[in-house]
Amino acid sequence: MNLSEETLSKIDELIPRYPEKRSAALMVIHLVQEELGAVDLEASEWIAEKLEIQPINIRELITFYPMLRETAWGEKHVRVCRTLPCALRGSYATCKKFEEKLGVKEGHVSEDGKYSIEFMECLADCGEGPVVMVGDQTFENIDEKDADKMADLILKNKLDDSKKFISYEKAVDSVKPSKA
Amino acid sequence: MKWKFLDRKSGKPIYLICNADESEPGTFKDRQIIHKDPHQLIEGMMISAFAIQAKQAFIYIRAEFFEGAKILERAILEAKEKGFCGDNILGSGYSCDLVVHRGAGAYICGEETGLIESLEGKRPNPRIKPPYFPAVLGLYQCPTIVNNVETLCNVKHIMEMGGENFSKIGKPNNTGTRIWCVSGQVKNPGYFEFECGALTLGEMIHDVCGGLLPGRSLQAVIPGGSSAKVLRADERFQGTLKDGTDFDWGIEDIPLDFDGPMAAGTMSGSGGIVIMDDTVDIVEAMANVNAFYAHESCGQCTPCREGSLWMKKITSRMCSGDAREEDADLLLSVANQIEGRTICAFGEAAAWPTQSFVTKFRKDFLAKAKSQKRKKDSMQLI
Numbered sequence: 178m179n180l181s182e183e184t185l186s187k188i189d190e191l192i193p194r195y196p197e198k199r200s201a202a203l204m205v206i207h208l209v210q211e212e213l214g215a216v217d218l219e220a221s222e223w224i225a226e227k228l229e230i231q232p233i234n235i236r237e238l239i240t241f242y243p244m245l246r247e248t249a250w251g252e253k254h255v256r257v258c259r260t261l262p263c264a265l266r267g268s269y270a271t272c273k274k275f276e277e278k279l280g281v282k283e284g285h286v287s288e289d290g291k292y293s294i295e296f297m298e299c300l301a302d303c304g305e306g307p308v309v310m311v312g313d314q315t316f317e318n319i320d321e322k323d324a325d326k327m328a329d330l331i332l333k334n335k336l337d338d339s340k341k342f343i344s345y346e347k348a349v350d351s352v353k354p355s356k357a
Numbered sequence: 358m359k360w361k362f363l364d365r366k367s368g369k370p371i372y373l374i375c376n377a378d379e380s381e382p383g384t385f386k387d388r389q390i391i392h393k394d395p396h397q398l399i400e401g402m403m404i405s406a407f408a409i410q411a412k413q414a415f416i417y418i419r420a421e422f423f424e425g426a427k428i429l430e431r432a433i434l435e436a437k438e439k440g441f442c443g444d445n446i447l448g449s450g451y452s453c454d455l456v457v458h459r460g461a462g463a464y465i466c467g468e469e470t471g472l473i474e475s476l477e478g479k480r481p482n483p484r485i486k487p488p489y490f491p492a493v494l495g496l497y498q499c500p501t502i503v504n505n506v507e508t509l510c511n512v513k514h515i516m517e518m519g520g521e522n523f524s525k526i527g528k529p530n531n532t533g534t535r536i537w538c539v540s541g542q543v544k545n546p547g548y549f550e551f552e553c554g555a556l557t558l559g560e561m562i563h564d565v566c567g568g569l570l571p572g573r574s575l576q577a578v579i580p581g582g583s584s585a586k587v588l589r590a591d592e593r594f595q596g597t598l599k600d601g602t603d604f605d606w607g608i609e610d611i612p613l614d615f616d617g618p619m620a621a622g623t624m625s626g627s628g629g630i631v632i633m634d635d636t637v638d639i640v641e642a643m644a645n646v647n648a649f650y651a652h653e654s655c656g657q658c659t660p661c662r663e664g665s666l667w668m669k670k671i672t673s674r675m676c677s678g679d680a681r682e683e684d685a686d687l688l689l690s691v692a693n694q695i696e697g698r699t700i701c702a703f704g705e706a707a708a709w710p711t712q713s714f715v716t717k718f719r720k721d722f723l724a725k726a727k728s729q730k731r732k733k734d735s736m737q738l739i
Contacts, residue, residue, distance in 0.1 A: 194454070201478065203458070207459055228478070242461030242463050244462035256421075260382040261383070261579075262629075264736065265541045266542075269739075270737065300421055301419065301422075304385055305546070306540065310421070346423075349392045349393060
């Protein structure tokens with residue numbers, strides 16, 4: 178287990194926030210997964226020891242919760258919302274376009290490990306569907322045509338600089354009053 | 358309010374949890390509050406925590422809100438600096454720490470006892486009630502209040518305005534404001550806060566959301582998140598309201614409050630209104646909804662685990678060119694065997710869409726068996 182000092186100190190800071198250590202399980206798993214991409218058997222055993230529970234108590238979480246992973250997603254992970262409100266706005270076509278352009282089927286990781294797509298359930302932004310997340314950023318109203326352009330930017334690693342595609346998070350942040 | 362049932366005499370610590378796991382399809386108001394006005398939620402939570410003398414408070418936030426969790430963490434630090442939360446709040450001698458806890462993508466964590474299990478670091482299998490009413494035996498078997506984001510934000514405004522003034526908003530029995538989330542096939546979907554009963558469904562669709570897309574007509578509306586029973590555009594709703602007045606409504610006349618959708622045989626639920634126009638293939642819409650519930654069932658109760666999966670399989674098969682005449686009744690029989698036979702309300706949430714879709718759009722389900730064709734120009738939904 179090779180975790181950075183930063184992650185280790187975050188974990189140590191986190192556990193005492195809870196009345197019982199086991200409660201920190203999801204949060205610790207998130208931190209480990211953010212650094213390693215996935216939580217394998219060795220990592221599960223390490224977390225279990227840290228929280229003074231059995232490894233199976235961690236394994237059963239990873240196999241249950243959709244966002245916890247035993248194997249890592251690609252370096253660029255694209256989530257497309259599949260649920261009804263987004264589907265009514267064309268999310269099936271959006272997902273298909275990403276599959277075609279990034280050369281990987283939803284639920285899978287490309288052979289070089291660079292890209293992965295997840296056609297997942299409700300991303301809770303139904304009014305602006307189809308909703309797409311790239312990494313931890315949310316993009317709204319991404320129809321098939323937008324998906325085409327967005328995939329090009331992802332392939333060129335230029336999505337962050339895009340003026341056309343500005344994530345919900347960045348847009349909200351930009352209207353905040355500046356802090357005194 | 359749930360607070361009435363809180364066991365204050367047990368001597369055990371009391372906990373407050375904010376349910377920010379918003380995951381009912383069609384609902385997207387928590388995202389806006391958390392990203393755009395997190396301090397409102399924190400203020401509402403700290404007032405609530407003080408009122409119930411909570412030892413500690415948690416915000417359980419869905420894991421997809423990566424940035425939302427960070428925003429809340431920052432806002433809590435700001436509140437701590439000002440002495441609004443943490444130790445000895447505003448010199449009152451009352452201390453309460455507020456912790457942000459991230460979920461991991463499971464819809465069932467929106468069920469309050471499932472959420473509590475999850476916060477204890479376990480799989481979120483809901484607990485059976487009785488005896489596990491959170492207000493008595495909640496987090497760590499201690500008295501616990503679980504409220505959603507909108508409710509806790511309301512607490513701030515109730516305190517500010519006074520209960521009496523707050524209850525003047527809206528209509529009797531339908532007090533306060535609600536944030537309605539409109540999605541699907543209207544020109545301008547979005548989230549809109551109105552006094553309860555201030556407008557009808559028709560006014561919402563046409564005046565607020567700019568109407569349907571050009572050349573389309575209304576086919577169906579899900580009025581309160583995807584578990585609410587669907588309404589057919591040409592239905593008539595007749596009966597007597599609680600206050601004794603008779604009503605005779607078309608779909609667009611239904612008032613947007615608590616009692617209106619209830620009187621029309623459905624519910625305002627989470628306030629998520631999903632609009633479907635005439636291009637929608639209703640069987641595909643059903644298949645889409647069923648795929649969601651099959652994916653999200655926790656698997657604890659057999660009727661729900663097996664039933665939701667079979668409803669998904671049947672509707673998916675119907676959409677792949679192998680629909681049979683008996684499917685409509687088969688679906689109803691599966692749904693009826695889930696409803697009322699599960700530990701938590703997920704069973705109902707999974708059964709109601711199928712029961713209402715199949716009953717109200719029976720013709721579409723039978724037509725599918727005859728032609729096996731997709732509706733022309735319809736958006737792919739499965």
